[in-house]
Amino acid sequence: MVHGFLIHTLCPVSAGSSSVCRVLYTRFFCSEPRVPLPAGLDAGTERLLQKEQMMVVARQVKSACTLSREAAGKTPPESCLPPLDEVAAVQEADCGVFRLGVGEPFQEEKTVLWLGVLSLGFSLVCEPHENLLLAEGTLRTLARHCLEHLHFLGPPGTDVLLKVDRTEVLLDRLLPHGQLLFANHRFIHSLEKEIADYMTK
Numbered sequence: 001m002v003h004g005f006l007i008h009t010l011c012p013v014s015a016g017s018s019s020v021c022r023v024l025y026t027r028f029f030c031s032e033p034r035v036p037l038p039a040g041l042d043a044g045t046e047r048l049l050q051k052e053q054m055m056v057v058a059r060q061v062k063s064a065c066t067l068s069r070e071a072a073g074k075t076p077p078e079s080c081l082p083p084l085d086e087v088a089a090v091q092e093a094d095c096g097v098f099r100l101g102v103g104e105p106f107q108e109e110k111t112v113l114w115l116g117v118l119s120l121g122f123s124l125v126c127e128p129h130e131n132l133l134l135a136e137g138t139l140r141t142l143a144r145h146c147l148e149h150l151h152f153l154g155p156p157g158t159d160v161l162l163k164v165d166r167t168e169v170l171l172d173r174l175l176p177h178g179q180l181l182f183a184n185h186r187f188i189h190s191l192e193k194e195i196a197d198y199m200t201k
Contacts, residue, residue, distance in 0.1 A: 002135065002178040003110065004028040004125040005171060007146070008058040010065055011119035021062045024120075025164070026054050027171055029178025053105035057112060060098065061123050065116035068094045090144045093117040097132060100125075115139050117147065134180045141188075145170050145195060169198055 007025040069075075072094075094116035102109055106125075113135050114123045122143045124135055149166065173195055174181070183191070 001029075001127050001130065002124050002138075002175060002180060003030050003106075003127070004054075004057075004123075005142070005175065006054065006058060006061075006121070006123040006125070007167075008061070008121045008123070009119060010062050010116055010121045021055070021058050023051075023054055023058050025167055027168070028125075029175075056105045057100070057123060057125060058121065060100075061112065061114040061116075061121045064096050064098060064114065065094050065121060068096055068116070087144060089117050089147060090115070090140050093140075093143070095136065099128070113139055115143050117143055122146070131180065134182065138174060138180055142170060142174055145174070145192075149195070166198075170195065 005025075005027045006023060009020070009022045009024065074094075095114065096116075097111060097113045100106060100110045100112060109128050111126045111128050111130060111132070112123055113126060113132060114121055115136075122139055124139050126132075126135055146167070149170075173191055181187075
């Protein structure tokens with residue numbers, strides 16, 4: 001079971017803001033509280049607290065991706081320019097996984113699988129014993145479709161905020177109710193054709 005999907009920045013969003021990590025999109029598939037909340041909080045305060053908890057995941061992914069790129073001798077992207085080839089960008093993306101303990105920030109232990117495509121991070125928050133190979137395949141497919149159809153990396157780099165409906169369609173087809181799909185090539189081809197048809201509307 002996948003509990004959440006995040007899209008966030010990995011590179012500075014403006015000059016002199018190298019430590020800034022901006023969450024562009026979040027979708028959770030479970031109704032359970034994502035963090036233990038003190039009693040008596042009003043709805044607005046609760047939302048702000050939960051937003052900060054999502055930033056915890058994004059910041060940890062940014063740190064993990066930075067360390068991975070430094071260890072591999074890669075230079076960080078200095079801009080948010082779109083890739084010339086979305087498929088190649090996803091294939092060459094940095095990828096990693098780490099565990100979140102109880103209370104960091106979820107009530108139960110979770111596994112975070114992340115993909116760093118140039119200046120963007122795509123992350124899945126999963127159950128600790130989820131099939132990570134299947135989750136990675138799904139995450140790469142989601143990232144490829146996001147780059148291909150939604151142009152998340154194009155200037156000014158925040159188009160995702162204007163295309164939430166299309167992002168929702170991708171998740172509903174590729175990750176229905178947070179369930180990873182075991183699918184053969186024919187089913188995936190049919191699914192991708194359906195997505196392509198919708199995106200051209």
